[in-house]
């Protein structure tokens with residue numbers, strides 16, 4: 001069911017895509033539906049170019065015929081469309097469950113607008129049930145870990161930190177050759193303060209908190225598709 005909702009959300013978001021647009025193209029299982037449907041539209045004559053937010057997405061775009069560009073060639077994009085792990089009423093997001101948060105944030109920030117695509121389960125009142133991904137430099141990991149423990153404890157972390165691993169037990173390494181530490185908060189009461197404090201730690205490359213970036217969320221569920229906008 002949730003796959004159907006993800007596909008419905010992706011299809012509805014494509015209504016915002018016009019001919020000639022430069023797109024940021026997200027990563028994750030919802031974004032897979034987006035890329036597949038976009039590929040069908042391109043085959044039917046839609047002219048767009050896209051910047052993929054991961055190597056995975058780049059490979060899928062190539063497979064389904066979505067033309068790609070880079071932020072070097074095309075530094076300003078019209079629209080980024082991407083999934084999320086959690087969406088709060090102010091349209092602050094937790095992202096990075098798929099490990100691509102840094103490229104996703106760079107691409108979203110280079111876009112005039114960002115639309116989030118998700119099934120209803122991603123919409124929450126308060127962020128934090130989903131562990132917050134934090135992308136860190138491998139260099140100095142021990143020191144970064146201690147600093148993260150201190151900051152996260154100050155902001156009420158309930159569940160502790162975990163270095164993300166692959167199924168084979170090796171460390172997960174991002175497309176940018178960094179590690180990811182997942183912080184299990186349970187509930188984040190000061191989202192903006194936490195983001196600022198985490199970003200002040202030198203070994204932190206980026207956080208999975210997307211604040212003030214997304215302008216709309218296209219959410220699909222049992223009741224159909226709804227378009228959400230940030231609550232003031």
Ligand SMILES: O=C(CO)[C@H](O)[C@H](O)COP(=O)(O)O
Nearest residue numbers: 028029030083096097098100
């Ligand atoms: O941030 C992401 C990848 O880094 C994804 O957008 C996020 O994890 C949602 O993924 P899915 O669509 O598979 O639920």
